[in-house]
Amino acid sequence: MxxxxxxxxxxxxxxxxxxxxxxxxxxxxxxxxxxxxxxxxxxxxxxxxxxxxxxxxxxxxxxxxxxxxxxxxxxxxxxxxxxxxxxxxxxxxxxxxxxxxxxxxxxxxxxxxxxxxxxxxxxxxxxxxxxxxxxxxxxxxxxxxxxxxxxxxxxxxxxxxxxxxxxxxxxxxxxxxxxxxxxxxxxxxxxxxxxxxxxxxxxxxxxxxxxxxxxxxxxxIEPDASTASYFFAAAAVTPGAEVTVPGLGRGALQGDLGFVEVLRRMGAEVSVGADATTVRGTGELRGLTVAMRDISDTMPTLAAIAPFASGPVRIEDVANTRVKECDRLEACAENLRRLGGGVDTGPDWIEIRPGTPMGAEIRTYGDHRIVMSFAVTGLRTPGISFDDPACVRKTFPGFHEAFAELRSVLGDDR
The missing domain is CATH 3.65.10.10 (Enolpyruvate transferase domain)
Structure with missing residues (x-):
């Protein structure tokens, strides 16, 4: 584990x-x-x-x-x-x-x-x-x-x-x-x-x-819950995989830990303890409609794993993501289309249809969250690369090394 x-x-x-x-x-x-x-x-x-x-x-x-x-x-x-x-x-x-x-x-x-x-x-x-x-x-x-x-x-x-x-x-x-x-x-x-x-x-x-x-x-300072979302999502899209993040539990200050409840609704097993949270992939990832106004920094994480769901994933009430490091709604939509996916967007929503993503270069717009989100897609889609992988230095300079280590462990577990 x-x-x-x-x-x-x-x-x-x-x-x-x-x-x-x-x-x-x-x-x-x-x-x-x-x-x-x-x-x-x-x-x-x-x-x-x-x-x-x-x-x-x-x-x-x-x-x-x-x-x-x-x-x-x-x-x-x-x-x-x-x-x-x-x-x-x-x-x-x-x-x-x-x-x-x-x-x-x-x-x-x-x-x-x-x-x-x-x-x-x-x-x-x-x-x-x-x-x-x-x-x-x-x-x-x-x-x-x-x-x-x-x-x-x-x-x-x-x-x-x-x-x-x-x-x-x-x-x-x-x-x-x-x-x-x-x-x-x-x-x-x-x-x-x-x-x-x-x-x-x-x-x-x-x-x-x-x-x-x-x-x-x-x-x-407690661990970053937004950053943790990529590792929780990695477990959710990998059948039988399990990821535990210590330091984030029931007493956590950060609302973005609520992302694990979205994963639970999609079919992952989630355990939130006093001082740690664990997510386990069950092999099931259901579509859903979810409002993410309060946890909008995790919207790209959900968008990046949405093609693997069994039904459409619709994310609503995220207009503010258009004025982040980039227009994250359109950045997610563009990159999902690059991967061959079906996507629609509106002023404050994005809907992603199930599919089988193909390898492609992700256009990052210099946005750390676009890179880290689509790195999760890459767990199940060979051939994903990034035009600016180093922009993760904004919040997690060692992300690629940490994610590669997780990938190797999850690969051993499958």
């Missing part, structure tokens, strides 16, 4: 870095994810004047509740959406002039709902080129706080950024949310804020965050 060690959660590592930088004291992060995204976030903190000490398994961050230690900085956010959305918000709580830019891929991704909300709170924030996109400059003088309205229908990261800012404001925040996608990620944010000594209240669609700052702490 393969036991797969998954790297730390990208989402949790990014939030922990923000919280550590804003906390009063020195925070120790245990088993953080080391990838291009998180290294970019840490380097951004360094540019803002924070000390970030990094060893392979432990990072330490000197917090500054009053904001960045420098009055001017130029921060490059690479491809990281959390870096590009959270760091300008953190900088706004300080005093100084801070410029943020990002890769061409990240420049295409939207920011406007967040930057509009920050402006409504009095932050002097200017987009240098396209409105609602990087690059941008924040001329910070602290944030008074108060009431603000936010549309988080494109990304829950907009709400997370404001929630994280709340304790650093002078009066706290009352955030009216008109739409929200990927709600479990907000639950992660709130749980982590509480672990760092802050409080968050909720009254329906209104989130209330009092002032008061954060306390430094020691915080362990």
């Amino acid at each position: 393969p036991v797969v060690t998954i790297p730390g959660s990208k989402s949790i590592t990014a939030r922990a870095l923000f919280l550590a930088a804003a906390a009063d004291g020195v925070t120790t992060l245990v088993r953080p994810l080391r990838s291009d995204d998180t290294e970019g976030f840490a380097e951004g903190l360094v540019r803002l004047g924070h000390r970030v000490g990094r060893t392979p398994d432990v990072w330490q961050v000197d917090g500054r509740p009053q904001g960045p230690a420098v009055s001017e900085a130029d921060v490059y956010c690479r491809d990281g959406a959390t870096t590009a959305r959270f760091l300008p918000t953190l900088a706004a709580a300080g005093r100084g002039t801070y410029r943020f830019d990002a890769s061409p891929q990240m420049r295409r991704r939207p920011l406007l709902p967040l930057t509009r909300a920050l402006r409504d709170l009095g932050v002097d924030l200017r987009h240098e080129e396209a409105e609602g996109h990087h690059p941008l400059t924040v001329r910070a003088a602290g944030v008074e706080g108060g009431e603000v309205t936010l549309d988080a229908g494109q990304s829950s990261q907009y709400l997370t950024a404001l929630l994280l800012l709340g304790p650093l404001t002078r009066k706290g925040l009352r955030i009216h949310v008109t739409d929200l996608v990927s709600a479990p990620y907000v639950d992660i944010t709130i749980a982590m804020m509480r672990a760092f000594g802050a409080e968050v209240g909720r009254e329906g669609n209104v989130f209330v965050v009092p002032p008061g700052g954060y306390r430094a702490t020691t915080y362990a």
